[in-house]
């Protein structure tokens with residue numbers, strides 16, 4: 271049996287533990303940010319979330335096991351709060367399947383992005399993707415709540431976050447809106463941060479970012495090799511910056527009608543062997559590089575079928591498909607068997623990207639720069655021989 275004082279002590283110690291863990295991690299954080307993580311509680315924003323249970327999710331919270339819940343909340347993990355639009359606090363206590371549509375991001379990733387955002391007292395900040403409200407609380411701590419605007423498309427998420435922020439005495443502008451359009455009436459912003467991913471930085475964010483302002487934006491790739499771009503708005507209206515070292519696969523920014531599901535055609539096609547195994551795309555450094563060589567419509571699926579790694583690449587744009595079955599250990603080598611159909615051999619594109627990656631000495635994502643206007647957004651890498659390679663986003 272624990273009393274309120276004991277509960278407070280337990281939660282505070284857990285929060286201290288998280289701040290120490292962040293300090294020990296690879297990211298060098300400012301004093302203000304460490305103070306933010308010490309002073310802003312996470313548990314207030316995630317009383318209930320979905321825990322993975324094999325292939326399903328189960329809503330779970332403080333009432334189930336206060337000690338285990340405290341440990342989970344102050345671990346460096348993301349916590350799924352919404353599945354297919356159903357909030358964990360509204361879900362029945364049973365196993366569910368679905369696609370996560372909102373989560374509280376892993377604290378070390380939040381810390382890395384906040385550090386890159388370089389928020390000062392009085393910075394005018396726009397956050398796209400309020401979610402639980404925890405990041406909005408940290409932004410309010412750093413900038414002052416009157417300077418923060420946070421938007422999410424879900425009314426349920428917005429009203430929960432607004433109430434929880436207010437309980438902590440924080441009143442940022444919290445509104446239900448499509449973040450792709452920003453928040454024109456509150457612009458200009460000195461800092462814009464998205465916690466959902468986009469293919470390209472939306473034009474409204476350029477327009478609403480003040481010259482000299484900073485945007486930290488997760489960019490979604492074709493192969494789940496997502497990246498976070500840090501851009502500074504230049505006086506001519508364009509923006510330039512680089513890719514952060516942190517790999518990140520954020521939920522997509524949903525704007526407009528939902529895309530229809532695209533199923534690849536049933537099996538069949540030309541068969542060949544490849545020296546490359548499909549699991550090469552599990553290497554996040556390579557998948558980041560490889561996606562630059564694919565059409566933006568390419569989707570990747572993978573599964574383990576009877577212990578064998580099976581990768582499917584499909585481009586609904588022209589119907590091309592490649593199915594890549596890794597050779598089993600002890601089989602004919604470390605490569606794979608590839609079956610392709612449609613006008614393009616999608617696996618050949620990966621093979622060419624892999625050759626280029628090796629030729630360039632396996633470049634890491636943080637070695638890439640990005641330059642962007644609302645119309646043209648380009649990644650560039652300067653090779654050791656001085657040649658600059660460019661890819662359009």
Ligand SMILES: C[S@@+](CC[C@H](N)C(=O)[O-])C[C@H]1O[C@@H](n2cnc3c(N)ncnc32)[C@H](O)[C@@H]1O
Pocket residue numbers: 371372373374375398399400401402403404405406421422423424427447448449450465466520521522523524525
């Ligand atoms: C990873 S969660 C955000 C985490 C949040 N910052 C936190 O601290 O809990 C991504 C969020 O983006 C939101 N989202 C998706 N599309 C959006 C859009 N067009 N405009 C605003 N928010 C959007 C989702 O509803 C979801 O809550």
